[in-house]
Amino acid sequence: MxxxxxxxxxxxxxxxxxxxxxxxxxxxxxxxxKQPRDNLLGRWARHEEYGHVLIACQHADERGGLFVAYPDDGFPDGADGRYANQRELTFPEQxxxxxxxxxxxxxxxxxxxxxxxxxxxxxxxxxxxxxxxxxxxxxxxxxxxxxxxxxxxxLIPAHPQDTPETVTTEDEYAALPEGSVVAKPGEEPWVHLPHVWAQEGAATDDLVLAGTVRHVLRYGWGAQPR
Structure with a gap:
């Protein structure tokens, strides 16, 4: 053959x-x-008019209002704040x-x-x-x-699994399910596809990656490491 x-x-x-x-x-x-309901304090979101905004309250009021802060060059301190309806905000996961x-x-x-x-x-x-x-x-x-x-x-698994924080050995790389993403600082991430680890313009296997410690950025097709 x-x-x-x-x-x-x-x-x-x-x-x-x-x-x-x-x-x-x-x-x-x-x-x-869906949009989050609680623990909004300190979260970033995007507003069509104000751009990137920082939420300054724990949750929306009964009308959906949130107090948000955003950059504004017209103010002495370079920032402004006002109420916006949560329906007007888009969060990073959306x-x-x-x-x-x-x-x-x-x-x-x-x-x-x-x-x-x-x-x-x-x-x-x-x-x-x-x-x-x-x-x-x-x-x-x-x-x-x-x-x-x-x-x-x-597409998000309903019950994400416990995941390792790093992998190093050939067996550890091989044990990661398809869809997993690993990387070390300063390098492009590797994606686990069937029988191969791939990144833009390159492909390799478990043996070649073994010996280098890489962080597990994603486990399988959607679960984030805990």
Missing amino acids: TSNHKRLEELQQQAKELAERIEQLKAEGAREV TTRPQDVPVGEAWLVDADAGDASTTNTPAVKESTGLWITGENNEGGVRAWSDNEVTLITP
């Missing part, structure tokens, strides 16, 4: 496993991220821009590249500017750029 045929078989197996994972995500269902989604997250999306499109489909942010979806009818995968993707809702 030639190296090209072997590589083709590996890619076909990866595509099959990704399609199976996508079906599993569909079966688990998506849990929509991002609607594909380019703002961290690498490794899974979302339900619509995607349209002109010559191809898909709707209501699970997708993984594989690397900066690149999303991957499964094309189940073809048994392969499809890549999309940020500007071809419309986010619907994040």
Whole structure:
């Protein structure tokens, strides 16, 4: 068997496993991220008129009002504050821009590249500017750029698992489930895909990563380390 045929078989197996994972995500269902209700003091959010604002109260009043502070060059101290309705705020976990989604997250999306499109489909942010979806009818995968993707809702496991803070050995890297993201300070994160660890423009395996301590930034397809 030639190296090209072997590589083709590996890619076909990866595509099959990704399609199976996508079906599993569909079966688990998506849990929509809603606006937080309590413990708002000190949280950042975005307001269409005021830009980035800092919430200065624990929770909204009975009408949904929150006191927020935001930069304002017109004031002597460079900041201003006023009441805003919580419905007017967008929190970081409610991002609607594909380019703002961290690498490794899974979302339900619509995607349209002109010559191809898909709707209501699970997708993984594989690397900066690149999303991957499964094309189940073809048994392969499809890549999309940020500007071809419309986010619907994040796919978040209902019960995140306990996760290790770091990994070092080959066995520890191999034990991380697909979708996990690891990195050390100063390097691009590595995403665990079927049979391979990938980052923008590169791919490697557990053995090559072993021996270097990396932090687990994400466990599986959505659970944050505790």
